[in-house]
Amino acid sequence: xxxxxxxxxxxxELVSSVGWTTADELYSCxxxxxxxxxxxxxxxxxxxxxxxxxxxxxxxxxxxKTVGGKKQGLAEIFVLTSTDGKFHLASKTGRIEKSVxxxxxxxxxGRWNYDGTALITAGEDGQIKIWSKSGMLRSTLAQQASPVxxxxxxxxxxxxxxxxxxxxxxxxLQPSAKVLQWKAHDxxxxxxxxxxxxxxxxxxxEDCKYKVWDSYGRLLYSSSSHDxxxxxxxxxxxxxxxxxxxxxxLRLCDKTGWSYALEKPNTGSVFSMAWSADGTxxxxxxxxxxxxxxxxxEQRWEWKSFEVTLTKRRTMQVRNVLNDAxxxxxxxxxxxxxxxxxxxxxxxxxLQCYVYSTKNWNTPxxxxxxEGSVSLILQAERxxxxxxxxxxxxYSYEGRLVSTPKFPGMRTDILNTQTVSLSNxxxxxxxxxxxxxxxxxxxxxxxxxxxxxxxxxxxxxxEIALDQCGAGSDRKIALIDKNRxxxxxxxxxxxxxxxxNKIGTMVHTMAWNDSANIxxxxxxxxxxxxxxxxxxxxxxDLLPKTLFVKDASEFSRTPNILNYVGTQVTVRRADGSxxxxxxxxxxxxxxxxxxxxxxxxxxxxxxFAKDQTLWACLAAMAMANRELTTAExxxxxxxxxDKVQYINSIKDLPSKESSLAHMLLFSGHVQExxxxxxxxxxxxxxxxxxINLYNWDRALELAVKHKTHVDTVLAYRDKFLQxxxxxxxxxxxxQYSEGVEVDWGKIQAKIEMELAKERERSAAxxxxxxxxxxx
Amino acid sequence: MAKDxxxxxxxxxxxxxxLRVLDPEVSQKTTELKDECKDFVDKIxxxxxxxxGLIELVDELAKEAETEKLKAIGARNLLKSVAKQRExxxxxxxxxxxxxxxxxxxxxxxxEALSKVEAEQNEFIDQFILQK
Numbered sequence: 001x002x003x004x005x006x007x008x009x010x011x012x013e014l015v016s017s018v019g020w021t022t023a024d025e026l027y028s029c030x031x032x033x034x035x036x037x038x039x040x041x042x043x044x045x046x047x048x049x050x051x052x053x054x055x056x057x058x059x060x061x062x063x064x065k066t067v068g069g070k071k072q073g074l075a076e077i078f079v080l081t082s083t084d085g086k087f088h089l090a091s092k093t094g095r096i097e098k099s100v101x102x103x104x105x106x107x108x109x110g111r112w113n114y115d116g117t118a119l120i121t122a123g124e125d126g127q128i129k130i131w132s133k134s135g136m137l138r139s140t141l142a143q144q145a146s147p148v149x150x151x152x153x154x155x156x157x158x159x160x161x162x163x164x165x166x167x168x169x170x171x172x173l174q175p176s177a178k179v180l181q182w183k184a185h186d187x188x189x190x191x192x193x194x195x196x197x198x199x200x201x202x203x204x205x206e207d208c209k210y211k212v213w214d215s216y217g218r219l220l221y222s223s224s225s226h227d228x229x230x231x232x233x234x235x236x237x238x239x240x241x242x243x244x245x246x247x248x249x250l251r252l253c254d255k256t257g258w259s260y261a262l263e264k265p266n267t268g269s270v271f272s273m274a275w276s277a278d279g280t281x282x283x284x285x286x287x288x289x290x291x292x293x294x295x296x297x298e299q300r301w302e303w304k305s306f307e308v309t310l311t312k313r314r315t316m317q318v319r320n321v322l323n324d325a326x327x328x329x330x331x332x333x334x335x336x337x338x339x340x341x342x343x344x345x346x347x348x349x350x351l352q353c354y355v356y357s358t359k360n361w362n363t364p365x366x367x368x369x370x371e372g373s374v375s376l377i378l379q380a381e382r383x384x385x386x387x388x389x390x391x392x393x394x395y396s397y398e399g400r401l402v403s404t405p406k407f408p409g410m411r412t413d414i415l416n417t418q419t420v421s422l423s424n425x426x427x428x429x430x431x432x433x434x435x436x437x438x439x440x441x442x443x444x445x446x447x448x449x450x451x452x453x454x455x456x457x458x459x460x461x462x463e464i465a466l467d468q469c470g471a472g473s474d475r476k477i478a479l480i481d482k483n484r485x486x487x488x489x490x491x492x493x494x495x496x497x498x499x500x501n502k503i504g505t506m507v508h509t510m511a512w513n514d515s516a517n518i519x520x521x522x523x524x525x526x527x528x529x530x531x532x533x534x535x536x537x538x539x540x541d542l543l544p545k546t547l548f549v550k551d552a553s554e555f556s557r558t559p560n561i562l563n564y565v566g567t568q569v570t571v572r573r574a575d576g577s578x579x580x581x582x583x584x585x586x587x588x589x590x591x592x593x594x595x596x597x598x599x600x601x602x603x604x605x606x607x608f609a610k611d612q613t614l615w616a617c618l619a620a621m622a623m624a625n626r627e628l629t630t631a632e633x634x635x636x637x638x639x640x641x642d643k644v645q646y647i648n649s650i651k652d653l654p655s656k657e658s659s660l661a662h663m664l665l666f667s668g669h670v671q672e673x674x675x676x677x678x679x680x681x682x683x684x685x686x687x688x689x690x691i692n693l694y695n696w697d698r699a700l701e702l703a704v705k706h707k708t709h710v711d712t713v714l715a716y717r718d719k720f721l722q723x724x725x726x727x728x729x730x731x732x733x734x735q736y737s738e739g740v741e742v743d744w745g746k747i748q749a750k751i752e753m754e755l756a757k758e759r760e761r762s763a764a765x766x767x768x769x770x771x772x773x774x775x
Numbered sequence: 776m777a778k779d780x781x782x783x784x785x786x787x788x789x790x791x792x793x794l795r796v797l798d799p800e801v802s803q804k805t806t807e808l809k810d811e812c813k814d815f816v817d818k819i820x821x822x823x824x825x826x827x828g829l830i831e832l833v834d835e836l837a838k839e840a841e842t843e844k845l846k847a848i849g850a851r852n853l854l855k856s857v858a859k860q861r862e863x864x865x866x867x868x869x870x871x872x873x874x875x876x877x878x879x880x881x882x883x884x885x886x887e888a889l890s891k892v893e894a895e896q897n898e899f900i901d902q903f904i905l906q907k
């Protein structure tokens with residue numbers, strides 16, 4: 001997985017730090033008072049700065065290149081800290097612009113925040129100080145008795161993380177906010193890093209271990225003990241990988257902690273590491289004066305029968321496992337990101353984007369990229385999405401720019417697969433500043449959906465996913481919140497306030513199927529497949545019956561679902577191994593049949609499979625599509641007699657409107673049912689609905705408002721109270737009952753009349769429609 | 776023979792009948808002694824030269840022995856460090872092996888899962904055929 005490119009001993013003493021300026025240019029500082037500039041394109045190194053003899057540099061950090069998605073012109077300075085207690089601001093040409101007396105003893109670290117507005121330094125004297133961009137002291141943030149070896153900024157630059165002996169401390173910049181401190185290692189902690197994309201913390205120390213933490217200080221991974229202390233750790237910019245350096249050791253790990261690869265170069269201790277901004281190259285500062293360069297190779301992508309491997313930095317090997325055909329794909333520049341899905345391979349290099357169809361590996365579609373560093377590629381069936389430092393772009397597979405969705409305050413550098421989701425017609429992006437908010441866009445125009453209001457959940461959302469199939473108007477989004485509850489809601493909210501329904505708890509990970517709207521996830525210790533998640537909108541009680549549940553112990557602790565293609569679910573276990581699981585193919589078939597309204601085929605399939613879950617799915621699907629005959633059969637098959645009876649009663653209803661209203665009632669949408677009836681002028685029926693639901697107040701309100709059937713409501717109320725031998729306590733009923741006489745005979749007659757009227761009307765409508773159809 | 780009055784006076788005649796102050800016999804002996812002395816000095820000189828050469832040689836030998844000794848010590852140390860290097864190398868290799876073992880374990884699990892999937896699919900196919 002990791003290839004060590006070359007290393008070269010230009011420095012005479014140990015190299016203390018390295019920093020990238022562009023993807024191919026690196027600066028390294030060493031205790032021999034020299035700063036070298038390395039050009040990776042020409043493999044040359046030139047002396048950039050000869051420092052005065054009294055300066056022994058320790059840390060080097062470049063001023064951030066992009067600020068809030070905008071490129072900055074004056075990114076040409078870097079901070080250099082030294083053992084004499086000073087830090088220096090130096091320009092790219094090597095001129096030291098300013099030297100500032102900062103600490104007593106050595107300055108161990110100096111880091112710019114993400115927008116370049118502040119610099120933080122940590123000293124051997126145990127102090128942490130914040131400086132302005134020009135090097136003016138703003139404040140002393142912390143003070144402790146032991147030296148601070150490493151410091152880093154939090155994702156929003158509003159918190160810092162620093163080491164305090166064996167402990168880690170997260171300190172917000174606001175003075176009143178709570179400080180989080182915990183014991184992290186058994187030895188002194190030497191290096192920490194905090195990734196802005198996945199919000200995870202990395203630490204390495206003299207106890208020879210490296211550990212991964214979340215930002216609440218919970219341990220996610222602890223490595224086994226190494227032979228030598230861990231001297232450096234570094235997150236790759238996209239937060240998918242990190243590198244660990246130790247004596248003669250370089251390790252590449254997944255964000256969950258397991259190790260992809262180990263290299264044992266002869267370099268002495270690796271004191272500092274830095275990833276290039278595109279995340280493809282890694283440089284390490286070594287104890288024996290070498291600067292080591294490494295790059296990630298052997299990355300693999302799999303989709304159906306295709307297996308793509310990045311063999312060299314510019315070469316990919318494509319293998320079709322069905323016929324063992326091997327194709328080699330060459331690129332002009334280094335490959336930065338790639339994605340293989342939905343029959344297309346999308347590869348971005350530093351300048352261009354290549355789109356291959358899996359049917360033809362010879363002629364890719366190539367277009368130029370505005371900005372080189374693509375940080376994320378997402379694919380849907382009809383188009384794909386690229387994210388770079390400046391924006392989000394949707395391209396069609398023909399290479400046409402479809403749209404560029406935007407919202408105010410968008411930070412594209414921190415988007416990842418958990419916070420962005422793409423389907424054929426919709427894009428969803430979770431907001432960073434308020435994690436409860438999800439922005440929804442029309443994929444084809446880039447405009448905000450509906451009235452432009454984003455979707456707001458009641459809790460912080462950690463993961464979102466759009467379903468991939470079906471009509472755009474039925475698009476659903478599944479989201480996991482901070483409590484690990486799984487919710488399902490509709491993306492296109494048609495005027496009425498649609499509910500966000502909870503369909504699962506303790507869900508660690510989820511994925512939609514690529515060819516049918518089937519959702520799979522790992523719920524606590526069970527692998528669950530929601531064959532028809534929409535059932536929650538149709539018949540809540542039916543949802544548990546449409547689930548396929550399997551023990552997830554084979555996936556061990558904290559697994560992650562990578563994808564769900566066809567009938568196969570691919571899961572990455574915490575130890576890094578891939579585990580596959582199959583799901584029955586019937587539900588997908590059922591989705592296909594019902595999607596194209598082939599109800600007879602659907603019924604035949606269910607009879608063939610003899611599976612209760614499948615019948616339950618069919619029942620829900622039929623109800624959703626108002627296909628009563630099929631629904632009746634399906635409900636009968638799963639033994640829900642009450643529902644069969646209700647469906648029968650709906651069938652007997654005289655008019656279209658009232659049967660529609662009763663179907664809505666069936667799904668529990670009382671309000672919609674009421675408005676449907678009122679719109680059709682069926683006021684008595686609306687009142688009756690409320691009476692049946694014992695919703696007395698609303699029934700009376702309607703009756704009074706429309707000045708009809710007040711006596712009916714009162715009569716039923718009276719009967720109800722008598723049945724339960726209660727006394728009337730409701731003031732409004734008392735008030736109205738005074739003036740109205742209840743006569744059951746009259747009421748019955750009135751009801752009969754209403755029903756007859758409805759029947760007449762619907763008959764007239766049907767006659768009219770049949771006349772119209774005859775024409 | 777009566778005492779030579781000349782001799783008593785300390786005068787002598789030599790063989791060539793030249794008048795001499797020193798007794799020719801003594802003179803002759805003196806000369807002989809002188810010659811012998813000269814011989815002796817020569818011989819001593821020669822001896823010294825030989826001994827000098829010897830000493831030089833021995834010194835050289837000593838020097839050589841010293842360098843050899845150092846070399847031997849160096850070699851011994853090297854040997855020791857090689858053993859240590861081996862150990863370090865072994866450790867490195869061990870680490871690489873354990874890494875590969877972990878990868879193997881991952882592949883094993885993946886294979887197991889895939890085999891299970893295959894079995895499930897076969898079962899499904901059988902069932903499907905049977906039902907038909």
